[in-house]
Every structure is written in C-alpha cells, then in structure tokens.
Amino acid sequence: MTITVQDIINSLTEPVPKLEQTVDKLLIGRPDDAVAGIATVFMPTRQALEEAVALGANVVIAHEGPFYSHQDSFAATLEDDPVYQAKKTFLAESGLALFRLHDYIHRTQPDGITEGLVQALGWERHVLQHQPAASIVELPPMTAMEVASHVKERLGLAFVRLAGQPDMPCRRIGLLAGYRGGGPLVIPLFESEKLDLVLYGEGPEWETPEYVRDAVRQGHAKALIALGHAESESAGMRLLAERLQRQFPQLPVHFIPNEPLFRSV
Amino acid sequence: MTITVQDIINSLTEPVPKLEQTVDKLLIGRPDDAVAGIATVFMPTRQALEEAVALGANVVIAHEGPFYSHQDSFAATLEDDPVYQAKKTFLAESGLALFRLHDYIHRTQPDGITEGLVQALGWERHVLQHQPAASIVELPPMTAMEVASHVKERLGLAFVRLAGQPDMPCRRIGLLAGYRGGGPLVIPLFESEKLDLVLYGEGPEWETPEYVRDAVRQGHAKALIALGHAESESAGMRLLAERLQRQFPQLPVHFIPNEPLFRSV
Numbered sequence: 001m002t003i004t005v006q007d008i009i010n011s012l013t014e015p016v017p018k019l020e021q022t023v024d025k026l027l028i029g030r031p032d033d034a035v036a037g038i039a040t041v042f043m044p045t046r047q048a049l050e051e052a053v054a055l056g057a058n059v060v061i062a063h064e065g066p067f068y069s070h071q072d073s074f075a076a077t078l079e080d081d082p083v084y085q086a087k088k089t090f091l092a093e094s095g096l097a098l099f100r101l102h103d104y105i106h107r108t109q110p111d112g113i114t115e116g117l118v119q120a121l122g123w124e125r126h127v128l129q130h131q132p133a134a135s136i137v138e139l140p141p142m143t144a145m146e147v148a149s150h151v152k153e154r155l156g157l158a159f160v161r162l163a164g165q166p167d168m169p170c171r172r173i174g175l176l177a178g179y180r181g182g183g184p185l186v187i188p189l190f191e192s193e194k195l196d197l198v199l200y201g202e203g204p205e206w207e208t209p210e211y212v213r214d215a216v217r218q219g220h221a222k223a224l225i226a227l228g229h230a231e232s233e234s235a236g237m238r239l240l241a242e243r244l245q246r247q248f249p250q251l252p253v254h255f256i257p258n259e260p261l262f263r264s265v
Numbered sequence: 266m267t268i269t270v271q272d273i274i275n276s277l278t279e280p281v282p283k284l285e286q287t288v289d290k291l292l293i294g295r296p297d298d299a300v301a302g303i304a305t306v307f308m309p310t311r312q313a314l315e316e317a318v319a320l321g322a323n324v325v326i327a328h329e330g331p332f333y334s335h336q337d338s339f340a341a342t343l344e345d346d347p348v349y350q351a352k353k354t355f356l357a358e359s360g361l362a363l364f365r366l367h368d369y370i371h372r373t374q375p376d377g378i379t380e381g382l383v384q385a386l387g388w389e390r391h392v393l394q395h396q397p398a399a400s401i402v403e404l405p406p407m408t409a410m411e412v413a414s415h416v417k418e419r420l421g422l423a424f425v426r427l428a429g430q431p432d433m434p435c436r437r438i439g440l441l442a443g444y445r446g447g448g449p450l451v452i453p454l455f456e457s458e459k460l461d462l463v464l465y466g467e468g469p470e471w472e473t474p475e476y477v478r479d480a481v482r483q484g485h486a487k488a489l490i491a492l493g494h495a496e497s498e499s500a501g502m503r504l505l506a507e508r509l510q511r512q513f514p515q516l517p518v519h520f521i522p523n524e525p526l527f528r529s530v
Binding site (some may be wrong): 043045046047064068069070074077078080081082083086087145148152159160161162163166179183184187188190191202204205206207208209210211213214215217218220226228229230259261262263264265 | 308310311312329333334335339342343345346347348351352410413414417424425426427428431444448449452453455456467469470471472473474475476478479480482483485491493494495524526527528529530
C-alpha cells in the first residue's frame with residue numbers, strides 16, 4: 001500500500017488537538033505524493049537537505065524553517081538574496097517534500113522535543129514532573145561542572161556555556177529545550193521548583209543569566225548551562241525518527257544531525 | 266558649585282531630541298541630590314553596585330536595568346523572589362542613585378555604544394559608514410580566525426563564538442553592538458554592504474548564523490562572530506566614563522567592568 005505525504009503529516013499532527021495558529025505546514029511538496037523515505041532534522045540546512053537526497057529520502061521533516069526565521073513570511077524579503085535564491089532553487093529541483101514540525105511536537109504530552117533531550121541525557125528515571133515548557137529532574141548530587149561534562153559527552157558537544165557557580169552540588173535541575181531561556185519563564189522556576197541548575201537551549205543574555213549571577217553574589221548556589229538551540233532540540237528530532245520508523249516499518253527513516261553551528265574560539 | 270543628579274542626566278540626554286518612548290530614567294534616587302562620584306557600567310549587577318559604593322560613587326549610570334528584563338515592569342512579578350528582594354534592599358540602603366542610559370546613548374550619532382566598541386577594537390580609521398544600527402569597517406585582509414583573535418585580545422575575552430568559514434580573508438565587516446544580531450537587520454547587510462564577516466553581540470541562533478552556514482555551503486565565503494551582549498557593549502560605557510570625566514573634571518568618574526557572564530566549558 002502506498003504511503004503518502006499526507007499519511008505522514010496525519011501521524012505527526014493527530015496526537016494533538018488541531019492548532020488554529022501554527023507555523024507547522026507542508027512548505028514544499030504535494031500531500032498526495034508517495035513517500036520513498038523520510039529524513040528528520042532539526043534545521044533544514046542546505047547540507048542536511050543534500051544528505052536527505054543522497055539517502056534517497058523524499059520527505060524531510062524539519063523542526064525549524066529553511067529560511068532563517070521562525071515566520072515563513074520572512075522569505076518574501078529575501079527575493080534578491082543569492083543565498084536564498086540558491087537554496088530555493090535547490091529545494092525546487094530536489095523533488096523533496098518539506099514539512100515543518102514545530103508546534104505539534106512541542107504540544108504532545110510530554111513535549112516530544114524535551115522528551116528526546118531527557119532520553120539523550122539518560123535522565124528518564126529522574127524526571128519528577130513534565131511541565132508544558134520545562135521538565136524538572138532530580139539527580140544524585142553532581143557539581144554544575146560535572147553536569148556540563150555529562151551533557152557534553154551524551155550530546156556530543158564541543159562546548160557549552162556555563163554561568164553561576166560551577167562547583168556546587170546540584171540535585172534539582174530544570175530542563176528547557178529550544179528558545180525557552182527567557183526570564184519570565186525561567187526565573188520563577190528557580191524559586192517555585194527549588195532548582196539548583198537550569199539547562200536551556202537559548203535565551204536573552206541579560207535576563208536569566210544575570211539573575212543567576214546576582215543569586216550567586218547574594219549567597220544562593222545557582223548555575224545555568226546554555227546548550228545552544230540546536231544542541232537542545234536535535235535529540236527530539238532523533239527520537240521522532242525512531243518513532244516514525246516503528247510506525248512505518250516499510251519505509252526507510254533517517255535522522256540527519258546538523259553540524260555544530262558555532263565553534264568556541 | 267554643587268553638581269546634581271539632574272545635571273548629569275541632562276548632560277546624558279541633551280545630545281538627542283527628547284524620546285517619547287524610552288526605558289531611560291532615574292530608577293532610584295532624587296534629581297536634586299548632590300553628586301559625589303559617578304560610576305558607569307554595562308550591567309548593574311549586585312557586584313558592580315557594591316564596587317560603586319566602595320569607590321565612593323553615589324550615582325551609577327547603567328546601560329541595562331537591575332532586574333533581569335529590558336522592561337522595568339518585570340520587577341513587579343518578582344516581589345516574592347529572594348534574589349530580587351535582597352538586591353532591592355541593598356539598593357535602597359546603599360544611597361546610590363541609578364540612572365538607566367540605554368536609548369539615548371544608542372541614538373547619538375554615531376551610536377555611543379558602537380563608537381566605544383570601534384575604539385576598543387582600534388578600528389576608528391577603518392570605518393566606512395556609521396548606520397543607525399550597524400557600522401561598516403574595511404580592514405586590511407585578515408582571516409575570520411585572525412579577527413576573532415584580535416577581538417579577544419582587544420576586549421580581554423576568554424572566548425567568542427564563530428560560525429561560518431574561519432580561514433577566508435575578510436575585508437568588509439559589519440559591527441552590531443548588543444542585541445542586534447537578528448536576521449531582518451543583519452541578513453540584508455551581507456548583500457547590500459558586501460560584507461565578509463559580521464561581528465555582533467547577541468542574536469537568535471536560528472536566524473543569521475544559519476544564513477551564514479548556508480552561504481558557506483553554497484560557495485560564499487562568509488563568517489560571523491558572536492561576542493556576547495555585555496562583551497559588545499561594555500566598551501561604550503567605558504567611553505562614556507571618559508567623556509563624563511572630561512565634562513565634569515571636578516568629580517571622580519569610574520567605569521566598572523562586569524566579570525564575564527559565561528565561561529565556555
């Protein structure tokens with residue numbers, strides 16, 4: 001039986017009540033096309049799209065959009081840009097279908113992206129609570145530096161950024177994947193969840209990290225690890241590939257990791 | 266003759282037409298108080314405020330606010346937070362006046378914060394154009410890695426984050442201090458200003474860095490250096506201290522550098 005692009009989309013969106021406002025959609029391709037293979041990826045970079053083609057996949061499921069903005073509409077401002085033009089042409093000629101899966105996977109319970117991060121860190125047994133935007137874990141005591149080492153090793157990262165106190169023992173940790181590092185979300189968690197350490201993807205530098213800095217100066221042992229946005233969400237897209245493979249055993253399903261975006265020099 | 270807090274505020278705001286909407290204001294203190302000494306700082310951390318007191322300054326001019334948000338109103342949500350409470354009590358008991366200088370210094374021509382960064386980098390002679398949010402410089406050819414080394418040395422940084430191609434020669438560089446790394450602002454500059462390299466404080470990871478990544482994959486030699494928000498704006502507050510010292514020679518004027526917010530581990 002032929003599996004269509006729409007069949008895949010249905011399997012991705014059905015676990016969640018229909019969202020009226022969402023960035024998730026079939027950006028390129030036709031719902032009725034037959035699926036030969038699937039690739040999941042955090043960021044549909046030019047390189048990742050080339051790899052999908054090389055793997056024989058004709059459907060890419062990407063967490064972020066291809067054109068450098070959360071909003072699809074930004075692409076209209078890039079019509080004369082050579083980087084945009086070359087990527088758009090490549091996509092059109094590749095025959096790939098590209099589905100953006102952002103809001104639906106974040107709204108599963110638990111959040112499918114955070115769940116991937118928790119699994120990649122080996123912390124499933126330690127989860128106390130999955131909140132909509134954060135998961136609270138309680139670990140045997142480790143210093144913030146030891147947590148950083150663990151995270152780097154498990155996620156294969158060359159570096160993370162650490163603020164606050166590196167050498168105090170941490171037990172209660174808040175995990176926030178993606179761009180969830182903002183003060184209004186994270187700062188209240190330190191107190192309400194009695195967190196020692198927060199681990200987030202990305203957030204404004206003048207908000208949560210500065211709170212942590214003042215907390216330490218005022219005698220509260222707190223720390224913060226900024227993983228990077230991609231670094232915090234890629235594992236969720238890897239987990240998705242595993243789930244799709246079980247759901248569609250007749251199709252090849254790949255996860256394509258992105259290369260590191262930044263190096264620390 | 267006594268110099269008042271209001272005299273200092275006037276000297277800071279008079280170079281720019283009055284702003285109707287601004288975060289700049291006297292957050293703590295009275296306009297009529299006599300000034301004993303001034304300290305400028307990027308972030309009024311608990312530590313920096315203690316240093317101001319120790320230096321005998323009673324007026325602090327800070328680029329960012331003391332309570333972990335661009336908007337003053339966020340503090341109202343922190344009433345029960347012990348870190349907020351301790352800092353607020355310290356501030357009240359310190360006798361310090363605290364003036365936030367953000368919008369006015371960014372709206373001088375050229376932008377006083379960017380001007381400080383350009384001077385700190387020793388690139389005054391190389392500026393082609395000061396735009397409102399970016400300055401364009403043209404340097405003798407250096408690789409992006411060499412630029413990174415120069416920047417680290419001149420600004421005293423332990424690390425910067427580099428995206429794109431590290432080893433291509435760069436001539437034309439866009440400099441954007443602070444949170445000006447967003448795609449809508451930076452991406453068009455690569456093309457309109459024929460930039461090889463952008464150097465910014467902070468910005469969303471999925472926007473400009475991903476554009477640079479695709480550009481490189483598609484054969485355009487481009488690179489990006491993310492300095493950090495504080496790292497890109499502190500020099501502007503140092504330059505301000507020098508200017509205030511010339512303007513008010515009878516007062517002691519200090520610049521208080523912030524410790525690094527993050528370490529790369």
